[in-house]
Amino acid sequence: QVQLVESGGGLVQxxxxxRLSCAASGxxxxxxxxxWYRQAPGKQRELVASITKVxxxxxxxxxxxxxxxxxxxxxxxxxxxxxxxxxxxxxxYYCNADIQLLFRVRTSPYWGQGTQVTVSS
Numbered sequence: 001q002v003q004l005v006e007s008g009g010g011l012v013q014x015x016x017x018x019r020l021s022c023a024a025s026g027x028x029x030x031x032x033x034x035x036w037y038r039q040a041p042g043k044q045r046e047l048v049a050s051i052t053k054v055x056x057x058x059x060x061x062x063x064x065x066x067x068x069x070x071x072x073x074x075x076x077x078x079x080x081x082x083x084x085x086x087x088x089x090x091x092x093y094y095c096n097a098d099i100q101l102l103f104r105v106r107t108s109p110y111w112g113q114g115t116q117v118t119v120s121s
Contacts, residue, residue, distance in 0.1 A: 032052070050069065
């Protein structure tokens with residue numbers, strides 16, 4: 001019923017920038033919190049950034065000042081602007097959204113398939 005599709009990942013040198021995008025589609029009534037997670041080899045998946053429906057943001061300490069999460073409610077999209085990338089940012093990045101389906105009362109979490117971000121030194 002719902003699909004989240006990430007794009008914008010790729011290979012970039014340290015100090016470079018990437019912008020990740022995530023588009024939600026399907027029978028969606030509303031989207032509450034959205035976020036970006038990442039999972040590096042040998043590590044647990046971690047929440048990188050989150051944003052509420054009204055735009056309140058939160059970031060993991062390691063990306064503060066470098067990453068910016070934003071959303072476009074009309075387009076049902078969330079973005080992650082990543083600047084000053086470091087090799088330790090290398091991971092698969094996953095889009096997450098709490099979504100209320102049409103004709104449903106409760107929200108449920110949905111995940112994208114992930115997009116690879118590789119930062120070379």
